[in-house]
Amino acid sequence: MLTVKQRELLLFVHKRIQETGVSPSFDEMKEALDLASKSGIHRLITALEERGFLRRLPNRARALEVLKLPESVVPGERPRPAGPFRPALVSTDTMPSAGSDTSIPLLGRIAAGVPIEAIQHEVDRVTPPEGIEGRDHFALEVKGDSMIEAGILDGDIVICNPGETAMSGDIVVALIDEEEATLKRFRKKGGSIALEAANPKYETRIFGPDRVRVQGKLVALVRKYH
Numbered sequence: 001m002l003t004v005k006q007r008e009l010l011l012f013v014h015k016r017i018q019e020t021g022v023s024p025s026f027d028e029m030k031e032a033l034d035l036a037s038k039s040g041i042h043r044l045i046t047a048l049e050e051r052g053f054l055r056r057l058p059n060r061a062r063a064l065e066v067l068k069l070p071e072s073v074v075p076g077e078r079p080r081p082a083g084p085f086r087p088a089l090v091s092t093d094t095m096p097s098a099g100s101d102t103s104i105p106l107l108g109r110i111a112a113g114v115p116i117e118a119i120q121h122e123v124d125r126v127t128p129p130e131g132i133e134g135r136d137h138f139a140l141e142v143k144g145d146s147m148i149e150a151g152i153l154d155g156d157i158v159i160c161n162p163g164e165t166a167m168s169g170d171i172v173v174a175l176i177d178e179e180e181a182t183l184k185r186f187r188k189k190g191g192s193i194a195l196e197a198a199n200p201k202y203e204t205r206i207f208g209p210d211r212v213r214v215q216g217k218l219v220a221l222v223r224k225y226h
Contacts, residue, residue: 002051002070005178008033009044010053014066023064036210040177047179103127106157110140110173110183128159129220136162138216140173140183147171147183150198156223158183160216171218177211186214 002010012032016024026038035041045064048054053070057063103125126139142156150171152158166172166186174195175181184195184205193212196204 002048002053003175003179005033005035005040006044006047006051006053007070009041010048010066010069013054013064014069017064017066035178043177043179104137104139104159106139106141108140109143110158110181126157126159126222129222132159132220137219138162139222142183146197146199146202147185148199150185152183152198152218152221153223156221158218159220159222161219162216164214166214166217173215173218175213175215176207178213181215183218 009029009032012029013023016022016028024032026041029041030038033041033044045054045056049056053066053068055065055067057065104127106124106126108123128137128139137159139157139159142152142154142158145154152171160173168187170186171183172186173181173183174186176195182195184197187194187196187204189206191209193207193209194204195207195212
């Protein structure tokens with residue numbers, strides 16, 4: 001369960017090693033993934049190491065070893081180029097096909113608190129509330145309490161409509177630094193973006209516009225009673 005950027009970096013490193021026998025430099029990785037700094041590459045490599053996909057070889061410069069690839073990847077596959085909207089949380093092969101039931105994919109958990117890793121794979125299916133139409137909707141289970149004053153509780157299922165635009169005041173699934181996803185209220189603050197919690201325990205976080213990518217907007221909520 002890799003984020004988009006983690007997957008792209010892993011495939012880029014794998015392809016470069018296959019072609020040249022040498023792993024790419026940090027500058028080459030930064031340019032290939034269109035990141036602003038090498039620190040983002042360091043974070044991605046560390047995350048891939050922790051998940052058992054990469055290993056840094058000691059005492060050797062530019063030495064990375066690919067230990068495994070994502071299950072859905074054919075060895076040697078090229079990373080997909082970045083587009084205007086490429087959801088980190090939604091995989092098109094999890095969408096219902098024509099003639100299927102009205103359920104939509106539940107893609108894992110989304111943080112309503114400290115951001116957690118974006119999850120890309122369908123783990124279940126849920127039936128959306130009546131009136132929610134469109135096969136491209138997706139669902140996420142809320143983890144955390146930072147949106148409780150907006151009526152969103154830990155364990156709720158949020159139904160989202162994918163898209164990359166939002167108006168100030170919308171509650172959105174936001175991807176931060178292409179690595180972490182969170183559910184927050186979206187605000188534009190001059191040239192910056194604010195992600196606001198609905199719980200006084202949590203501070204509003206301010207980001208440059210290049211650090212936040214909207215993945216979808218909240219359109220409904222499902223609550224399970226036990």
